[in-house]
Amino acid sequence: MIKMYEMNEAGMAYFRELDPQKRRKLLRDLPDLEEEALDFCRMLYQQRYTNPKHPDQAADNWLWKFVYLPGLFKRRRFLPGALKKEMQGTLKELHLEHPDDLSGIHKTILYLEFRNAARRYLSTCKGDHYARKFLGLRSATDREKRNQACEDIWMVSKGLARITGQEENLEIWCEALYEELLEYDPDSQKYYEELDAKGGIA
Numbered sequence: 001m002i003k004m005y006e007m008n009e010a011g012m013a014y015f016r017e018l019d020p021q022k023r024r025k026l027l028r029d030l031p032d033l034e035e036e037a038l039d040f041c042r043m044l045y046q047q048r049y050t051n052p053k054h055p056d057q058a059a060d061n062w063l064w065k066f067v068y069l070p071g072l073f074k075r076r077r078f079l080p081g082a083l084k085k086e087m088q089g090t091l092k093e094l095h096l097e098h099p100d101d102l103s104g105i106h107k108t109i110l111y112l113e114f115r116n117a118a119r120r121y122l123s124t125c126k127g128d129h130y131a132r133k134f135l136g137l138r139s140a141t142d143r144e145k146r147n148q149a150c151e152d153i154w155m156v157s158k159g160l161a162r163i164t165g166q167e168e169n170l171e172i173w174c175e176a177l178y179e180e181l182l183e184y185d186p187d188s189q190k191y192y193e194e195l196d197a198k199g200g201i202a
Contacts, residue, residue: 003104003107004108004111005104005105005107005108007108007112008032010026010029010030010032011030011032011033012112013026014026014027014030014041015112015113015115015116016116016119017116018116018119018120018123020049020058020060023045024045027041027042027045033105034105037105037106037109040105040106040109041109041113044095044109044110044113047061047093048060048061048062048113048117049061060117060120061093062093062094062113062114062117063117063120063121065090065117065156066117066118066121066152066153066156067121068086069086069090069155069156069160070151070152070155070156072086072160073155073156073159073160073163073200074155076163083160083163083164084164087160087164087166091166091169091170094110094114094170094173095110096110096169096170096172096173097169099168099169099171099172107172110172110176111172111175111176112176114172114173114176114177114180115176115177115179115180118153118176118177118180118181119180119183119184121152122149122153122180122181122184125145125146125148125149125152126145130145130148146185146187146188147188147191149181149184149185149188150181150185150188150191150192150195151195151200153177153178153180153181153192154192154195154196154200155200156177157170157173157174157177157178158174158178158196159195159199159200161173161174162199178192
């Protein structure tokens with residue numbers, strides 16, 4: 001478990017907010033953050049919400065991780081090269097190539113930003129079209145949606161970290177996503193542990 005830097009209420013309001021435009025306004029003034037830490041927040045914001053190919057279009061590059069990476073996990077036996085390349089890029093994008101070089105405040109900012117991304121993804125997991133069954137003909141039950149969300153979070157964090165040998169580098173990412181999952185659905189802990197014990201879904 002990482003040692004958390006204490007963040008005041010204004011700072012926590014920024015990390016709890018899911019709307020990028022509202023976050024931009026809150027980012028203009030984060031009290032009690034030193035300039036270097038504030039610059040780090042600004043850099044993460046730009047990287048996360050800027051589409052490098054189409055800068056004029058809205059994007060959430062980290063949200064895409066929760067959609068793309070679980071699929072890559074499921075196809076890992078057929079696409080080992082793509083998985084290795086994607087994980088190298090992901091480590092760089094998440095600033096986790098050398099996590100031991102990060103200061104305490106930078107680790108805290110990353111942890112909170114990771115939780116924000118996970119929270120935004122999980123907020124989409126309650127929709128009618130999420131986790132539909134039988135070729136999309138039957139809507140999933142609430143429990144099925146929560147189980148699917150748990151599977152997605154496990155695959156994109158602990159699952160990928162394990163099969164790629166990046167558990168140490170992705171420790172902050174995995175911890176943040178797990179904690180956010182438990183806040184979203186406290187009952188998911190048992191199912192998550194079952195997934196982890198058997199190495200995921202079939």
